Amino acid sequence: MKNVKTIRLFQQKISFLLDVQAMKKLLVISFLTLAVFFLSASFGDSFINPLKVLQTIFGQGSDFDRLIIIDFRMPRIFIAMFAGMALAVAGAVLQGIIKNPLASPDIIGISAGGGAAVVGFLAIFSDSNHSLTVSIEWMPLAGFIGATVVGFFVYLFAWKDGVTPNRLVLIGISVSALMQAITTMLMIIGPIYQASEANKWITGSVKSADWNQVQIVVPLILILLLVTFFITRQLNVQELGDDTAAGLGQSVQKTRLYLILLCCCLVASAISFAGAIGFVGLMAPHIARRIVGSSFGVLVPTSAAIGALLVMIADIIGRTAFSPLEVPAGVFTAAIGAPYFIYLLFRNPNK
């Protein structure tokens, strides 16, 4: 055994086997993510020197810089980072359940459910003057509920003496298509300004992030990520196939239900404020797998870091490339994601 390190603490009450090389890679990626996090605050309508950004974050710097960095830029960076992590980890979990690198939360309909709910929310709560009868702040909640409810229904429809990965994908794709049809329908019959509002959400944008959102989303996602981290060994076993997993003593269906629930919660909390940023849940875990391998203990944190990187970079491009116009981050994740998906299809012709 090269490259592995045994960790045993408290008379073996805690024991792990670490893949040293993978850990090193994870460390590098994490530092990169942190660097992009700080660097990201430099970009925007005006470029602010990264050193000045650091000074401002640690309490120095002018009031004007503080306003721009702390009040305007930091919330969206936080949302981008955590949404990216949550989507990536949800993708990793789903790929473990479905045992296919092409699986992602976009494909099994969770995100589309959130989209339909948001458009539905805008349609239902509009009066004849085309203005909302309730606060727009409820929109994320609608997205959250839509994503979880649709996720639940996909699971329910896929059930037939247990849920098999194949049925989950097939039902997911059809439910996803149905949700998109509903979304389009509602956008056409609904008021126009709301179509654009809804469209922004469906593509995925972190533009309107504020500190209140950060306070809700960050702790929620942190807890979910922590839960995921503690059940990685269940994922490792689940990915070996149903029979092997059952033979190893896992209650396969029960575990699968919990994992799908976890997945729905992760996606729902990510997209509630950031919108349905696409392809991150597909790309990030797949890239992570190629870097650190298939063991979920290190795959989950690596996916999280790469997801955060992807969304933060997409957001940096989104707010600088066509300045003063802002392009939603989801446009750029899709711009890289769609070709990546095709590349994956070509690479795995028989999967």
Place this chain on the structure above:
Amino acid sequence: MTESLLTKSLTLSYGDSNIIEDLNLSIPLNEITVLIGANGCGKSTLLRSIARLLKPKKGSVLLDGEDIFKLSTKQVAKNLSILPQAPVAPEGLTVLQLVKQGRFPYQSWRQQWTEKDEEIVLNALKATGTDHLQDRPVDELSGGQRQRAWIAMTLAQDTDIILLDEPTTYLDLTHQIEVLDLLFELNQQQKRTIIMVLHDINLACRYADHIITVRDRGVYRQGKPEEIMTTELVSHVFDLECQMTSDPIFGTPLCIPYGKGRNIS
């Protein structure tokens, strides 16, 4: 130590059609038992049910006198392990990572690599001759090596009973012998009970201490290969006319099917 493995009026079905009906069977321990029978006769189904992967319609599988469906999955997993047919490892998973999963029933989230885990996993790697492959991805190995890695995983589960569903499928003859030799050694040296489904009658006769032939929703006949394997049995179980002779090297029964082909004798 496991003391008995029995089925009691076991009825298995998929949907409405019964595959196995009212079967009472006692599996001999510390021996190699091979299930044979025609395609679709229910031998794999029977194996799956003994491994708790399939819930019986009626009756039960008893492990030391207890219904395995009344035991927890983990409890069962500490007593018997199963290697399904043609298992697929996730892309990039290394042999060590795979074999380590065998310790799952003994672990908790904070205890994943105790000294005992390490010792048993290393022994499993050694016994299967995969220790030099442990850092290699499973999906890059040859068929025989890959199957040995999976067997190492079931060994790491440290159970008295190991079930295997057609462990030689998709392997060429060299690798079939490699895998069966390994299982034979495990039985000889470690006294593990091995129960497996095989397609090849002649290999079954060579390696099995006990053969169970499955036909018509039940067991047709069982016993030592040299005692039960006759032309009449092969004709009844497989609908195949053949001549039985004995293997020139091992002396075990050898089945030579009639049929067409070049005849140069």
